[in-house]
Amino acid sequence: MSCPTTPDEWRAIAEEFSRRWNMPHAVGALDGKHVACKSPKNSGSQYYNYKGFFSIVLMGLVDAEYKFTWVDVGADGSASDAQIFNFSELKETIENGTIGFPRAEPLPNDDKDMPFFILGDDAFALRTYMMKPFSHRNKTVEERIFKYRISRGRRIAENAFGILANRFQVLLTTVQQDPETIRLIVQTCVCLHNLMRIRYPCLQNAVLDQEDDNHQVINGAWRNGLNMQDVDNVTGPNRATRAAKSQRENLKHYFNSSAGSVPWQDNMI
Template sequence: MWRQIECGFRERWQIPNCIGALDGKHVLIQAPPCSGSKYFNYKKSFSIVLLALVDYQYRFTFVDIGSYGSNSDSGVFKNTALCRKMQNKTLAIPDDKPLIVDDQPCPHVIVRDEAFPLMTNLIRPYPGSDLNDAKRIYNYRLSRARRISENAFGILANRWRMYHRKLSQPPENVDCESNHSFT
C-alpha cells in the first residue's frame, strides 16, 4: 500500500518518497459543562481535533478523533498509534530508496506543516523567505502535496455539512473509536 501511495505522490504531485500528508482539523462543538478550557482552542472556540493522514487521492488512511481542542497538532500526534508505530518502526514503511536525481537513499516521508515535531519520516518546508531556487522549488512541491490533507478536510466538510457548524453533542458522542487505520 505504501508503495502505491508513494508512486501516486511522485507521479501526480512531483514529490518522491512521500507516503502521506498529515494535518489536523478542529471540529467545533458546544462548550461542554464543567470542562474548563480543555476544549477551548486557539481560534477562541470549543472543539475536538480530527487528525488525519491522507493519500495522494484525498483518501484518509489514518484518523485520530477526539483530542481536546486546546491541544496542538503536535501534542495530538504524539499520542496517536501512528506516532507510536513510527517511533517503534512498526508502520511497515518501505526501506529508504534513492530519489530521482541521485543514488543517495532517502527515507519515505509524510509531509506536514510546522505544527508537527521533527522526525525522520516527517518533513516540512524550509522556514523563512530568503531561500535559493532549489529550496523554493522544494517548498512549493512540498506545500502542494501537504495541501492534499487540507483539501480532504474540505471535501469531508462539503460531503457532510455538519462539519461546517458547531455540533451540539457532548464530546463523547462526537468522538468515535480513536486511532482508526483504513489501510
C-alpha cells in the first residue's frame, strides 16, 4: 500500500472517481470501522466503544476501485473518527501541503476553481479538503441531490470494508490477540486486499453494492450477513470554515446545474 504523494497520482484517482461515480475532484472516501477484540488486560474502558464492545479502529482512505491508499490502524475503540483523523498524519500532511494534492482547478464544463477533496460523513469537520452532506433537517431539493451525489461516492469506502471483512473473516469475529498483534493482522489484511484488487479486480465484486439500470442501489451481500462492526458516527463540535461552506455551496450548485448534473439524480431523492 502506497499513499499517493504527487499531483499526478492524486489526479488519476480523481479522474477515476469522476469516470465511475460522477464525482469530480474526489481523491478518496474516508471512513472508520471497528474491529472487535477481547478486553485488553488493565485497559479499563480504553478500548470500550459506545456501542458496547471492545474494539480497535481501522480508518481508511479508499480510491474509486476499492483499494486503500492510506490507513490508520489500532486507535482505541473509545476514540471517535474525528479524533483519530484530527491526530493523523493524513490530516497533518494535507494541511501543511506536503501530501501533494493538485492545485485547485475548474470542474468539468465549469470555469470556477475548485480544490480537490476527500469524501467524508458527518463525523468529520467540513473543510475545503473534506466535503460532506448537509446535516440539518428539512433539506431543500438541491441539498438532497448534493447528499445523494456525495453519498454515492462515499459508499466506496463502505464497500471496501465489506470486501475486506468477507475476504478475511477473522475480522468478522472478536479477535482474541493483544492490540499490537491485532494491528499487524489488520494491516496485513489491508495489504493483501489491495494486492487482490490489483491482480483480480473482479473477484468478490458480487458482495458489493450494485446499481440497477435506473441507478437504484441493490445492497451487496456483505450488508446482509455478518460484517465488521458498523458504528454510527457521533457528531461533535466540528466547526466548518467559511471557505469550506462556500465551496460546498458551489459544489451543490454545480451538481444541480446542466454542467454537473446526472440524468437520474432527481429520481434518487
